[in-house]
Amino acid sequence: MCIYFExxxxxxxxxxxxxxxxxxxxxxxxVCRKNGYAWVSRQKRIAKKCTFDSGCFTYKMLQRNxxxxxxxxxxxxxxxxxxxx
Numbered sequence: 001m002c003i004y005f006e007x008x009x010x011x012x013x014x015x016x017x018x019x020x021x022x023x024x025x026x027x028x029x030x031v032c033r034k035n036g037y038a039w040v041s042r043q044k045r046i047a048k049k050c051t052f053d054s055g056c057f058t059y060k061m062l063q064r065n066x067x068x069x070x071x072x073x074x075x076x077x078x079x080x081x082x083x084x085x
Contacts, residue, residue: 004033012043012059024056024077039063046072055080 002008002015010032011025025031027050031043039062046057046068055074066072 002034008033012039012062014040020059024058024075025062026052026056026074027054028052038065042066042068046074050074 002013005013005015009030011019011023011029013019013032014034014037025043027047031047032040034040039059042062043057046054049068049070050072054072056077057074061074
């Protein structure tokens with residue numbers, strides 16, 4: 001259980017299976033505060049280096065290991081979403 005669950009506004013939550021399958025996260029949105037997940041660390045790095053216009057990221061995208069810099073781009077929510085592999 002997460003002590004932040006009741007007040008957390010993270011778009012992707014490890015305790016909410018639906019959010020992990022269907023949500024799109026933007027760099028200006030809240031990041032899960034629960035530690036121990038590599039994808040949460042990636043979200044934090046993206047939030048530091050990218051802006052809202054960098055696009056959105058899905059849980060599946062965040063699970064992959066990739067280099068994050070100021071030029072990192074996610075999906076265009078108007079064109080690429082819903083994302084499917």
